[in-house]
Amino acid sequence: MIELLDIVILGMMVVAALAVLWLRDLFAVAMLSGAYSLMGATLYVLLDAVDVAFTEAAVGAGIATVLMLGTLTLVPRQEKPGKKPSLAGLFTVAATGSLLIWATLDMPEYGDPDAPIHHHVAPRYMKDSAAEVGPPNVVTSVLASYRGYDTLGETTVIFTAAIGVMALLARGRRRKP
Amino acid sequence: MKEKPILRVGTKFLIPFILMFALYVQFHGDFGPGGGFQAGVIFASAFVLYAIVFGIANARRALPAGIRRLLLSLGVLIYAGTGVLALVEGGRFLDYSALAAQPVLGQHLGIFLVEFGVGMTVFAAMTTIFFVFASRDPSAREQD
Numbered sequence: 001m002i003e004l005l006d007i008v009i010l011g012m013m014v015v016a017a018l019a020v021l022w023l024r025d026l027f028a029v030a031m032l033s034g035a036y037s038l039m040g041a042t043l044y045v046l047l048d049a050v051d052v053a054f055t056e057a058a059v060g061a062g063i064a065t066v067l068m069l070g071t072l073t074l075v076p077r078q079e080k081p082g083k084k085p086s087l088a089g090l091f092t093v094a095a096t097g098s099l100l101i102w103a104t105l106d107m108p109e110y111g112d113p114d115a116p117i118h119h120h121v122a123p124r125y126m127k128d129s130a131a132e133v134g135p136p137n138v139v140t141s142v143l144a145s146y147r148g149y150d151t152l153g154e155t156t157v158i159f160t161a162a163i164g165v166m167a168l169l170a171r172g173r174r175r176k177p
Numbered sequence: 178m179k180e181k182p183i184l185r186v187g188t189k190f191l192i193p194f195i196l197m198f199a200l201y202v203q204f205h206g207d208f209g210p211g212g213g214f215q216a217g218v219i220f221a222s223a224f225v226l227y228a229i230v231f232g233i234a235n236a237r238r239a240l241p242a243g244i245r246r247l248l249l250s251l252g253v254l255i256y257a258g259t260g261v262l263a264l265v266e267g268g269r270f271l272d273y274s275a276l277a278a279q280p281v282l283g284q285h286l287g288i289f290l291v292e293f294g295v296g297m298t299v300f301a302a303m304t305t306i307f308f309v310f311a312s313r314d315p316s317a318r319e320q321d
Binding site: 066156 | 215285292306307310
């Protein structure tokens, strides 16, 4: 059942991605990319990664779509008829894609208990986090406590992004010379 | 959008629930999915919705640039400050166990503060980016 859902959602994502490529109406493209993110979030739920799904739904499907719509207010609604698709580009994309797919063959099977990722620090977090940190949600413990440095860095990145946007785009009050 | 009563009333009805849900996600992140990052984005989405329906100028009045800038930097400051506080209390940087008499209590307090900081910065960053983008619209020129 889960496999069927996986296939249906992945299929819908492929359709959405192709539609984004073909469509010239930028409003539809923005909406479709939001739908693509929402389907990605559904996939994360199926993978039991609810925290990631939550973020994807809020940021990918929500804020990113709104930002694209905000940009659409500044540009024409229709994409300009562009140049012909180049063969070299097609070749590069196809080659990179097949390399990536080839590389996945080396990855451990999904849910394999012997996969390296399950033998590094994860068992310790699962075993000791309740006694060491407390919260029943281990994701929160890892994010805020064990990996506190990472999260501090991420917060700083978001801070810097907002500062950058303000510096580049905001029209501040100019002082008269 | 003065001539769309259903949209306006619907939005006014929805916004308190969105804000409430954001607070729930913020403070319930220890127990369920969620945390400062998601909560900040959801809290910001309420203001984005307000700006879309009632116009960017009104949204700016509800959330002035000064407050946004204050929250933006205050969030990072709270996060880093929690780390420094742990240093002062005799632990290592961001070692929340040093914050209270019992390590687990300290961890709880530390995570609460840190997530609060993350939520604050994310909220301010998202609204700022949206407001700045939206005000580039020539029909809504307004000073930031």
